[in-house]
Amino acid sequence: MKQNFQLKTEYITLGQLLKELNEISSGGMAKWYLQENVIFVDGEPENRRGRKLYGGMMVEIPTQGTFFMEKNEDILE
Numbered sequence: 001m002k003q004n005f006q007l008k009t010e011y012i013t014l015g016q017l018l019k020e021l022n023e024i025s026s027g028g029m030a031k032w033y034l035q036e037n038v039i040f041v042d043g044e045p046e047n048r049r050g051r052k053l054y055g056g057m058m059v060e061i062p063t064q065g066t067f068f069m070e071k072n073e074d075i076l077e
Helices: 014-020 029-036
Strands: 002-006 011-013 039-041 044-046 052-054 058-061 065-070
Touching (some): 014 029, 014 058
Parallel strands (some): 002 065
Antiparallel strands (some): 039 044
C-alpha cells in the first residue's frame, strides 16, 4: 500500500522513519532491524540507519508498505 509521509523537518533518517512508523521501539534497534530486513530507498536496497530521506524520495518497507516522502512547505530552504 502506498502512503504519503509528511516530513516535519528538511529530512528524516531511515532509523527515525522506522521509529515513527512503530516498526522499531528505539533508535538502537535500527541497526539490527536493517540487518534482518530488506528496505528499499528509491528502488535500491538500503541498510544504513543514518540514510537521509528528503522530500520526493520513496521508501519501501515490506512489512509496512511504500512511503512517499512529502516535503513540508512550511520549512524554509
